[in-house]
Each structure stands twice: as C-alpha cells, then as structure tokens.
Amino acid sequence: MAEHPAYPVGLRLTGRRVIVLGGGQVAQRRLPALIAAGADIVLVSPEATPSVEAMADAGEITWERRPYRDGDLADAWYALIATSDHDANARASAEAERHRVWCVRSDDADQATAWTPATGHSEGVTVAVLTTSARGRDPRHTAAIRDAVVEGLRDGTLVAPHHRTRTAGVALVGGGPGDPDLITVRGRRLLAEADVVIADRLGPRDLLAELPPHVEVIDAAKIPYGRYMAQEAINNALIEHAKQGKSVVRLKGGDPFVFGRGMEEVQALAEAGIPCTVVPGISSSISVPGAAGIPVTHRGVAHEFTVVSGHVAPDDERSLVDWPSLAKLTGTLVILMGVDKIGKIAETLVAHGKSPDTPVALVQEGTTAAQRRVDATLATVAETVRAQDVKPPAVIVIGAVVAVGPSASE
Known part of the structure; x- marks a missing residue:
C-alpha cells in the first residue's frame, strides 16, 4: 500500500462484537481497555494467561477454548489478532479484509488494517499517539510522547484549562x-x-x-x-x-x-x-517522620500510632485529649502543633506512667530543604527544644520507633 498517514478515529464499541485471537500477554494488556469500552468480547484461544482467564471467570469476556477458524470474524466490528501462529494470524487478517473488519495484528503491524495508539487518560480526556506511517515505527517513542503529555496534564505543567465544561x-x-x-x-x-x-x-x-x-x-x-x-x-x-x-x-x-x-x-x-x-493531601503526621527516617509503625516495635494536636496544653480546660490513656499506649505517639507545649506534654506523659527514657524526635520543616531532626527523651525534650531553638512547624514523634532507623539528630 502507498505510504499515507493513518487516519485517527475513536471507535465506539459499546455492545458491539469484538474478536480477540490469542490469550497471551498482548491480549492481557489490551483486554482491559476493550472491557472498559463496553465491547461484547469473544476470546478465541486454546490457552490464556491467568489474568485473562480471570476476566473470563468474572464474565467480562466470553472465552472459546480453541484455535482460530475461518468465519470467526464474520460478525465482528473490530478484531485483535495476537496468536503465536503467524499463519493463523495471516488467515485471520485476510478474513478481516474480506469482511471489512478493522483489525490489529501484534506480529505484523504493516499487514494490519488498524494500529493501536499509545493511549493514556487524564480527567475524562484520552490521549492517543500514533506514528504517522508504518515506516520508522517506534513504539517506545510514541509511548514516551504519550507519557509526557499525560503527566503534564495530570501535574499541571501542561496547562489546558476547561472552557465549556468549567464551573465555578x-x-x-x-x-x-x-x-x-x-x-x-x-x-x-x-x-x-x-x-x-x-x-x-x-x-x-x-x-x-x-x-x-x-x-x-x-x-x-x-x-x-x-x-x-x-x-x-x-x-x-x-x-x-x-x-x-x-x-x-x-x-x-x-x-x-x-x-x-x-x-x-x-x-x-x-x-x-x-x-x-x-x-486529600499527604498528612505531615506520617510523611514527615518518614522523610526523617522514622517509621510510625514497625514490626515487633509498634503496632499502632496515634496522632494528637498539641496546640492546647494537657492542663488546659479546653483540651479534648485523654493524656493519661495515651501514656499507657505502647505504640507511637505523633504530636502536631506541639513545640511550645512539649515540656508540659512530656511531664504529663511521664506522670501517668510513660518512661522518662522514651525516645523523642522533633522534625522541623519536614520534607523541605530546611528539614532538620533533633532527638531527645521525654526527660530531656523540654530543655533540648530550648537549647536547639526548635521552631514550628515541627512534627514530634514519641516512642521506640524513633530509634529504629538511622539517626540524623543534632
């Protein structure tokens, strides 16, 4: 055929018969999109990967466990030819041509009547990238272009504001x-x-x-x-x-x-x-300790973590925190907005049974270039905050997990 660019088009396959020949890795990759398109899918293949078999078991596709035979494509709107038998693929491709069925071939794209673009999705938009001709086809290049466009749309570096559908x-x-x-x-x-x-x-x-x-x-x-x-x-x-x-x-x-x-x-x-x-956003209660090398839970060390606001001191009548109960927990205690109250908090926890030697870490300006970690114990944390001039915002972690990872204390 003469060299002309492929004509891009979006197929509406809802309720329409689609034949997939071959149940291997190609089918496994392509079937989810066909299922999402609402196609009536018939898989013709003696065998299938476990994932493809699971789609059949779930009723998402109909599986005929046999090789391809002439006539399988007669009533199809679209066909994916992806068997390991080149001769069967050629015969199926010829049948598609006779019945005017658009078909994709995994083994020989030049002999197909359609090509599958590299596709991605972002907020109701499908991005599809096609090489302009069979000559010089580079699937990795088209996939890289697809990824760059989709990533740009998703993270906002490629700005495409809504107009007609935009609402205040x-x-x-x-x-x-x-x-x-x-x-x-x-x-x-x-x-x-x-x-x-x-x-x-x-x-x-x-x-x-x-x-x-x-x-x-x-x-x-x-x-x-x-x-x-x-x-x-x-x-x-x-x-x-x-x-x-x-x-x-x-x-x-x-x-x-x-x-x-x-x-x-x-x-x-x-x-x-x-x-x-x-x-939703990533909470500093788990991300900041993690950035400082502190896991809020760890096998054999802490099976739970509790996040508490420290903006009100334990002896303040406005406090809603049950500090005596927190002192009895064996897991990790994470305190937000508590730098200026940490002395009173530590004193209260110790008074209700927490060991004065319990490790404490304060992570200031977590995840930013100004991040720093200061380590102490419940007995020393009040003085350490003063001596090290720890300022908000800082996340405070109390518990054995502080000693699990590599220390970056000052």
Whole structure:
C-alpha cells in the first residue's frame, strides 16, 4: 500500500462484537481497555494467561477454548489478532479484509488494517499517539510522547484549562507536608486551572510561583478580619470569589481534615450553595517522620500510632485529649502543633506512667530543604527544644520507633 498517514478515529464499541485471537500477554494488556469500552468480547484461544482467564471467570469476556477458524470474524466490528501462529494470524487478517473488519495484528503491524495508539487518560480526556506511517515505527517513542503529555496534564505543567465544561466553585486541596513534589496529581492540576488561590502559610509555597500571572494569590493570614474571626473571614473570601464565577483553590498544608479546619470551610460553602471538591493531601503526621527516617509503625516495635494536636496544653480546660490513656499506649505517639507545649506534654506523659527514657524526635520543616531532626527523651525534650531553638512547624514523634532507623539528630 502507498505510504499515507493513518487516519485517527475513536471507535465506539459499546455492545458491539469484538474478536480477540490469542490469550497471551498482548491480549492481557489490551483486554482491559476493550472491557472498559463496553465491547461484547469473544476470546478465541486454546490457552490464556491467568489474568485473562480471570476476566473470563468474572464474565467480562466470553472465552472459546480453541484455535482460530475461518468465519470467526464474520460478525465482528473490530478484531485483535495476537496468536503465536503467524499463519493463523495471516488467515485471520485476510478474513478481516474480506469482511471489512478493522483489525490489529501484534506480529505484523504493516499487514494490519488498524494500529493501536499509545493511549493514556487524564480527567475524562484520552490521549492517543500514533506514528504517522508504518515506516520508522517506534513504539517506545510514541509511548514516551504519550507519557509526557499525560503527566503534564495530570501535574499541571501542561496547562489546558476547561472552557465549556468549567464551573465555578471551590477545591479544598491538601498540599502535603511542604515539598512541592508531594502534592497529589489532582491537587496540582486543579491549582494550575485556578483563577484564585487562597493559601495557608504551611502550604507548598514553591507551587505558587508556577502559577500564571492572571491567577490571584491570597495569603490566608493576611485576609482583613475586621469584626470576623479568622476562619469566618476565610470562609467569606471563598464564598465571595466563587460567587463571582471564579474557580477557587483553597490550598492547605498536609491534609485538609487533619487539624486543618477543612470541614468548617466545607460546611460554610454548603450553606452558601457553593460546590466544593475535596482533594486529600499527604498528612505531615506520617510523611514527615518518614522523610526523617522514622517509621510510625514497625514490626515487633509498634503496632499502632496515634496522632494528637498539641496546640492546647494537657492542663488546659479546653483540651479534648485523654493524656493519661495515651501514656499507657505502647505504640507511637505523633504530636502536631506541639513545640511550645512539649515540656508540659512530656511531664504529663511521664506522670501517668510513660518512661522518662522514651525516645523523642522533633522534625522541623519536614520534607523541605530546611528539614532538620533533633532527638531527645521525654526527660530531656523540654530543655533540648530550648537549647536547639526548635521552631514550628515541627512534627514530634514519641516512642521506640524513633530509634529504629538511622539517626540524623543534632
């Protein structure tokens, strides 16, 4: 055939008969997409891989356990020819040509009537990459292009804003512990599409520098509060911008619902009739210890971990934490927002039975370039914090797991 580029088209296969010849690795890779497309799939093959067999057992495909025979493609809309028998593949390909069935051949793409593009998906969009001609086909190159485009769409480095389908509203995005690479793919994409970003001090600040010039970035700490409480003023700012028809991202550190007051914002938006999307984030309670070489659980050492807010001292009447019970636990205790209260916390834990020699690690500015780890014990931690000038934000880890990994203490 003359050299012409392939004509790209999206096949709508829902309820339509698709024949797959061969139950090996090629079929195993291609079948999930055909199943997702809603095709009526008939697999013709004497044998199949365990994964393909599982699809048949689940009723996702019909499996005829025999070799290909002439006539199998008569009523098909599409065929995937992928047996290990080159002669059978050639005969099936010729049958597809006679019946005008588009077919893909795994053993000889040049003899096929269709090619399978390298495909990927991102938020309802399918990216398909095809080599323009049979000559010089390079599947690895097309796959690399596919991966680059999909990754760019997912992480926001390739910005393709919605227009017709875009709706105003708020996305409550957990930014992770501080390293900009630790925000979720969805969070980064929503950030790239925002008109307005209202950011916390503990959010991944480096990401804000990547935003286009038209994006309005608001520091939540600098919103004029006037007669309002700080949180109420933030809620009002979210509602005001969303009602102007803008796409708003509320960028928070860690996870929105782990001591982040995220639910208060969700409730305020719901009362105002503003749609809200919640994007979970990586909590500093587990990521920061991990970045410092501390596992919050470890076989034979700790079978549980407890995360506690330390912003209220144990002897404060506002405290909701049962500190005496925590002192009796044998697992790991992770304290957030507790640097200035750690002396009183350590004293309370020891008073209720925790050993003064229990290891403690404080990880300041975790996952960022300024990260540092300071080790102590419950008996020495108050003085260590003063001597080492440990400042918030810092995650405090108490328990035997502190001594498990390599120490980076100062």
